[in-house]
Amino acid sequence: MKVAYLGPAGTFTEAAALRYDPSADLVPCATIPAVAAAIREGAVEKGVAPVENSLQGAVTDTLDVLIHEDGVLVHDELVLPITHDLMGKPETRLDEVRIVYSHPQALGQCREYLQRHLSKAEPRAALSTAAAVEDALRSDVVALAIAPRRAAEIYGAQIMAEGIQDNSNNATRFLVLARQDHERTGEDKTSIGFSFADDRPGLLFSVMKLLAERDINLSKVESRPTREGLGQYYFLLDLVGHREDAPVRDALEQVGELTSMLKVFGSYPRTP
């Protein structure tokens, strides 16, 4: 099976794609919209993208693809613990390091370590943890990168320190995207997004009331801008149950009448 993922090789998303299907024919994509396009156009069957990190919060590019693009649904999810390693050219001395490259999320997740051990080095943003390793290895000044262990193998970097993230509760939830969502398993969740014609977030209360009355639990509430102006939001909910379960089906019908736009992103098995 061909599986697209937010690449390049050596990122956590590649690790998630391999975990989802160890025998997959992996296709790296430069952006999350490119992963969605590969699925929509039939170049791949599935695609893997991060959606939420336990420290940094939502991966907004993935939410925005679900909201603004058609032809791509959520088919499954998986959760991976995140461990950041410090790596670079062999025999680099920590006290000589001037730049630490990584994806801004990884830099944010290692902020305390950097302040304690590399306070003289400038944190510098890279477009991915893998690109950070390349940047560090080809840098003219002494530089290191923060990246997953696998990136060191791929790019021939030496690991200087392991597990340097500030918080051990560091995990990322990934979505498996496809042209269809998942059939009912009996232990499912459903992701939806909606907005209101007038910009009153208070209407969210009415939607939550509909769900509460039917004993439908929520596992996530997010908001994203509609891009129409400040203060106008899409609300994104994850609710327990499959869209084919009677209470969920009934609730979604009612929610559709309250909202100006309702999009069901997909039903899929709940991760334990």
Added chain:
Amino acid sequence: MKVAYLGPAGTFTEAAALRYDPSADLVPCATIPAVAAAIREGAVEKGVAPVENSLQGAVTDTLDVLIHEDGVLVHDELVLPITHDLMGKPETRLDEVRIVYSHPQALGQCREYLQRHLSKAEPRAALSTAAAVEDALRSDVVALAIAPRRAAEIYGAQIMAEGIQDNSNNATRFLVLARQDHERTGEDKTSIGFSFADDRPGLLFSVMKLLAERDINLSKVESRPTREGLGQYYFLLDLVGHREDAPVRDALEQVGELTSMLKVFGSYPRTP
């Protein structure tokens, strides 16, 4: 008055700080936590940081400072329209450009323009729009930057194209932070954050019910991770009214009993 802001000079936040107090003695800070620290330690009286963009959504560093740090409250807010310009060394030819530097948010806001006019150039992340201009000017390969007009003046870059953002509804809301929030004006809003002992976002419904029963309107609903594990959130609400208004004071007392943590980030005048 000394006013800290998320710098360096030439960023939109500098423009917001100048708009807030044209005669301020401006103090650039490298990060939003550094802005908060300058206020808390008394080095400045106020600080300006972006909190929300109409296209990209929340500025999570600012939300996280409100949630996780003490001694800093929201004192005021202001909204600025955002216009991105393309700039670089004089006489750069667009068809020779290999790299376009900017802050990831600005790159995201100009994605369509870049795909249409600079599809052969690689978008590359910089830590600020101002740093992007410096990166472009000192680059060995042909490079441009996306930044505010003022950055071109400061760094001596030439503007190649104006207003290249994909969406004209591009505005950013900035918070003015201080050691105290704002006295009651009669046209106020209040920002609060809370979490629940067990990780059921459905409890958010109970909080919204308390507010709805008192006719307190919401102008924003956000969630941020608690950093305790996936699926555990702080909820951030902006509600209409000052914390000293009787219905708001009463509602906040009740909300405090439902939640395991309630933090009032401050009351301040509503931007029309």
